[in-house]
Amino acid sequence: MNKPFSIVSMQIDELKPSRGYERLVRCRDTTTGLDALISIHSTKFGPAAGGCRMWAYTRLEDAIYDVERLSRGMTYKNAAADLPLGGGKSVIIGDPDKIKTPALMRAFGQFIEHFNGTYYTAEDVGISPNDMAHAAEMTRYVAGLETGEFASGDPSPVTARGVYLCLKKTAEVRLGVNNLSGMRIAVQGLGNVGMALAEMLHNEGAVLTVSDINKDRLTEARSRFGAAEVGLNDIYDADVDIFAPCALGGVLTPDVISRLRARVVAGAANNQLSTPDCGQLLQQEGILYAPDYIVNGGGIVNVAVEILGKTDPEWGERRILGLVDTLNTVLTRAAQTGTPTNIVADALIDEKLERANG
Numbered sequence: 055m056n057k058p059f060s061i062v063s064m065q066i067d068e069l070k071p072s073r074g075y076e077r078l079v080r081c082r083d084t085t086t087g088l089d090a091l092i093s094i095h096s097t098k099f100g101p102a103a104g105g106c107r108m109w110a111y112t113r114l115e116d117a118i119y120d121v122e123r124l125s126r127g128m129t130y131k132n133a134a135a136d137l138p139l140g141g142g143k144s145v146i147i148g149d150p151d152k153i154k155t156p157a158l159m160r161a162f163g164q165f166i167e168h169f170n171g172t173y174y175t176a177e178d179v180g181i182s183p184n185d186m187a188h189a190a191e192m193t194r195y196v197a198g199l200e201t202g203e204f205a206s207g208d209p210s211p212v213t214a215r216g217v218y219l220c221l222k223k224t225a226e227v228r229l230g231v232n233n234l235s236g237m238r239i240a241v242q243g244l245g246n247v248g249m250a251l252a253e254m255l256h257n258e259g260a261v262l263t264v265s266d267i268n269k270d271r272l273t274e275a276r277s278r279f280g281a282a283e284v285g286l287n288d289i290y291d292a293d294v295d296i297f298a299p300c301a302l303g304g305v306l307t308p309d310v311i312s313r314l315r316a317r318v319v320a321g322a323a324n325n326q327l328s329t330p331d332c333g334q335l336l337q338q339e340g341i342l343y344a345p346d347y348i349v350n351g352g353g354i355v356n357v358a359v360e361i362l363g364k365t366d367p368e369w370g371e372r373r374i375l376g377l378v379d380t381l382n383t384v385l386t387r388a389a390q391t392g393t394p395t396n397i398v399a400d401a402l403i404d405e406k407l408e409r410a411n412g
């Protein structure tokens with residue numbers, strides 16, 4: 055790690071965070087053009103951890119809204135995975151293709167350093183492992199690196215394993231099956247997570263229907279898994295038992311929910327419900343929804359190995375199995391109380407936070 059370079063041009067301001075949040079800080083650096091925000095939602099369970107997103111927000115309010123929303127989401131995701139980490143997030147304002155430079159990322163690294171280890175970052179939309187390597191020249195509180203003693207690399211295989219185990223658990227509870235042989239499963243999005251998931255499902259004998267905007271990915275799934283491909287909008291009408299959204303957020307709209315023939319929804323995508331009320335719509339349709347931030351927690355488990363410097367190779371796997379335990383608690387409580395699973399999941403984490411508050 056290098057010594058911090060000139061900070062003369064850097065201005066760091068504490069802003070007033072929204073109610074229930076610990077901190078909101080803005081950093082502007084005239085030399086590199088950095089304009090960034092860090093939101094700390096909670097450090098109750100440990101230092102806040104959550105990625106950095108770079109996006110061309112047109113208004114400061116939009117950036118603040120996004121960073122706080124994502125920061126709170128990280129508290130819930132980290133707590134669901136039972137990690138000794140709190141929730142935080144950062145955003146860099148600007149078009150990554152236009153203003154991102156190694157110097158800007160180094161300035162961002164200095165901003166991270168300002169938090170003295172109460173906030174760890176990693177890559178998110180618009181930020182690559184290479185960008186993070188530049189930030190890491192200025193601070194050690196960066197994860198998602200490709201080299202170094204605890205570098206965790208691509209989290210997708212670990213995420214896919216967590217999704218696979220959670221999907222199985224949800225199928226067991228809703229469909230009464232303890233293996234996926236012969237189950238008809240629709241996988242939306244065959245990216246880093248979706249393709250790895252499809253492979254695990256295929257290996258267990260599931261019959262796959264897939265969609266993707268990328269034709270090469272479809273060809274690969276057809277030849278490796280005998281998957282049937284359907285159009286981007288047709289995947290919702292597929293005659294399947296399970297739907298695994300592994301592409302975009304917000305896909306579970308009232309219209310999509312009314313079309314789904316699957317009885318189980320479990321996938322990797324973040325923020326699958328277009329609004330929280332959609333959890334209730336799914337329940338009314340008899341579809342068991344596995345809350346996304348539990349199901350896809352493998353990604354943050356992988357990053358946590360790096361942040362916490364865990365050397366025990368079984369530590370990550372135990373946390374992945376812990377995701378399934380958390381999910382099981384949520385599904386059991388939802389069945390006992392008749393409450394939608396997304397509401398039960400949030401309440402479970404709220405209780406945990408309240409206990410931590412003493």
Ligand code: NAD
Nearest residue numbers: 209210213243244245246247266267301322323324350353
């Ligand atoms: P990715 O970019 O590798 O894959 C996304 C895939 O979805 C691509 O193949 C893309 O072509 C496809 N796609 C895009 N729009 C589509 C559409 N309308 N219909 C069908 N396919 C479409 O991303 P990923 O790393 O595999 O992550 C998938 C999802 O899981 C994302 O929502 C991500 O935020 C979430 N997630 C990923 C991780 C991880 O470890 N990678 C962890 C947690 C959550």
